[in-house]
Amino acid sequence: MIQPVIDNHLDSAWIQRTLRADVAEGLLLSPKELPSKWFYDDRGSELFEQITRLPEYYPTRREREILQREMDVIAKRSGAETVVELGSGTSEKTRIVLDALVAIGRLGCYVPFDTSEAPLLYAANMLAQAYQGLTVHGVVGDFEHHLGYIPDGGCRLFVMLGGTIGNFLPPARKKFLAKVADAMHPGDSLLMGFDLLKDHDKLVAAYDDPEGVTAAFNRNVLAVINHRLDADFVLEQFAHEAFFNFDEECIEMWLRATQYQQVTIKDLDMEVEFIDGERMRTEVSAKFRPENIAPELAEVGLATEQLWTDSLGDFALSLSRRVQC
Secondary structure, X not given: OOOOEEEEXXXXXXXXXXXXXXXXXXXXXXXEEOOHHHHOOHHHXXXXXXXXXXXXXXXXXXHXXXXXXXXXXXXXXXXXXXXXXXXXXXXOOHHHHHHHHHHOOOOOEEEEEEXXXXXXXXXXXXXXXXXXXXXXXXXXXXXXXXXXXXXXXXXXXXXXXXXXXXXXXXXXXXXXXXXXXHHOOOOOEEEEEEEEOOOHHHHHHHOOOOOOHHHHHHHHHHHHHHHHHOEOOOHHHEEEEEEEEOOOOEEEEEEEEOOOEEEEEHHHOEEEEEOOOXXXXXXXXXXXXXXXXXXXXXXXXXXXXXXXXXXXXXXXXXXXXXXXX
């Protein structure tokens, strides 16, 4: 086993400074808003892994179906020897990608990129043990600031699974995709998952499960603020809500105050009032029309080579390539 190398760009000072800025800005908006990236401390990552196994949460199963059916073709067409996974989590679906490269004798390096160190370390060690001779070079970083630190290494296949791209609405999405493209070299490929537009009842059910796992995941952002910014949010006084925004064609998750409360955030020297019934947005998850995917990617210099969907048409994977600027 080759010992994994982990570069951590999210030291405690950086996290604290960025969280302070995001919370201070978001709680002064009307309506209030918190960035969804703060769900993902170690507890949040565990809860999200639970969500992916819920019967109502179809994206994981639909995406896996496409990967199992098409990954051999994708591996050959990419020409890659290095896999860069953006938002790797515990890398459960990564084995399908890596196995396909092993089968054609090309796998050399795996680069997991994630905001949470614990699951990244777990996945890095697990995969380094499972694949003889595999070099693992992990990066703990933030999508908005650290994509430029992804290591070079031959022809690379960038992978972003799970429909994570939906967390960006159009203006922010274009900016993010441009950063991904900038981190790629001409000839590198991008395999990206897109949750497709469908019946809104099915969409809402995937974000509001009866077991309450998604609700716990949603409220975890308040636990993160309590812990890191010495705040006194009472998690039980916020109800989880999810609904479909027909204008933006996205799912939105909100936390609704179930009674009047005044929250103190000591590290910000800030007091925030929530009136009974007030809602605070914590996540958006855009849903895509297949015909719009290639044009969006083309705007940032990514030429789509093929788009695959699952048997029910719920989810899509696109393979695109970085073209010369």
